[in-house]
Amino acid sequence: MSHVIITGASRGIGLGLTRQYLHTNHNVIASHRPGSISDELACLNNEYSTLTLVPLDLACDHSISEFADTLNGKTISLLINNAGTTNHVEYGGWSRRDFLNSYTINAAGPALLIQALNDQLATGAKIIQLSSGLASLAENINPTGPFEEYAMSKAALNMLTRRLAVKLSEREIIVAAISPGWVQTDMGGNEAPTSVAEGAQAIASGIALLKEKHNGGFFDTQLNPILW
Numbered sequence: 242m243s244h245v246i247i248t249g250a251s252r253g254i255g256l257g258l259t260r261q262y263l264h265t266n267h268n269v270i271a272s273h274r275p276g277s278i279s280d281e282l283a284c285l286n287n288e289y290s291t292l293t294l295v296p297l298d299l300a301c302d303h304s305i306s307e308f309a310d311t312l313n314g315k316t317i318s319l320l321i322n323n324a325g326t327t328n329h330v331e332y333g334g335w336s337r338r339d340f341l342n343s344y345t346i347n348a349a350g351p352a353l354l355i356q357a358l359n360d361q362l363a364t365g366a367k368i369i370q371l372s373s374g375l376a377s378l379a380e381n382i383n384p385t386g387p388f389e390e391y392a393m394s395k396a397a398l399n400m401l402t403r404r405l406a407v408k409l410s411e412r413e414i415i416v417a418a419i420s421p422g423w424v425q426t427d428m429g430g431n432e433a434p435t436s437v438a439e440g441a442q443a444i445a446s447g448i449a450l451l452k453e454k455h456n457g458g459f460f461d462t463q464l465n466p467i468l469w
């Protein structure tokens with residue numbers, strides 16, 4: 242039996258993706274931060290026997306290794322590194338702590354999680370990094386606004402995507418960075434044009450179409466390439 246892993250499933254896009262993959266009859270392992278299971282995720286857990294909730298704090302090495310130990314023996318066909326953070330910090334308010342916090346959760350966390358789960362990844366598995374248009378050096382979106390700590394951490398996640406794609410290619414594993422677009426979540430805000438349900442469906446459709454030729458790429462949800 243193979244499993245879909247979704248990190249950061251308590252709310253936002255991660256919750257939407259969890260719902261989406263449960264509806265389409267997958268066995269889902271959804272992570273939540275220790276001690277914080279949202280009511281919505283708890284409801285899904287009551288409704289679906291195909292859902293397993295496992296605590297994970299991407300800022301904590303011990304939590305990552307405990308997460309991998311809990312999954313020992315399970316085969317993973319899809320890992321979605323969805324969990325992420327931003328500190329919304331403007332120039333003038335920058336601090337080392339904010340830069341390091343975003344890097345720890347958005348870039349180092351997914352890297353260490355993939356390494357910890359390495360032996361459980363099936364041949365031909367897919368690893369998806371939820372990236373952002375803000376990571377694109379070429380586009381350099383809204384450089385007068387905030388989000389440097391976030392944009393820099395997601396650019397690092399993109400680099401991880403390219404490097405891992407080569408490392409894991411012998412196992413036919415596809416690693417891709419996908420930008421979900423602007424989605425109505427705590428991070429995206431109410432002004433965003435896309436609902437969580439629409440965003441999750443679009444991401445899942447894109448993932449279903451990923452092939453070997455996409456390995457190591459950076460795409461929108463329709464698999465149009467985004468410039469690095």
Ligand SMILES: NC(=O)c1ccc[n+]([C@@H]2O[C@H](COP(=O)([O-])OP(=O)(O)OC[C@H]3O[C@@H](n4cnc5c(N)ncnc54)[C@H](OP(=O)(O)O)[C@@H]3O)[C@@H](O)[C@H]2O)c1
Binds near residue numbers: 274421428429
């Ligand atoms: N929304 C957008 O418009 C947008 C645009 C581009 C990219 N993205 C990316 O899409 C992904 C999901 O975004 P979202 O809008 O759904 O964000 P969100 O509503 O802020 O949710 C973030 C999720 O990440 C989890 N998380 C935060 N820190 C964590 C940690 N240290 N360990 C484990 N989990 C942690 C949160 O858990 P808690 O509930 O416990 O805090 C929450 O489940 C992120 O990677 C984001 O960068 C979003």
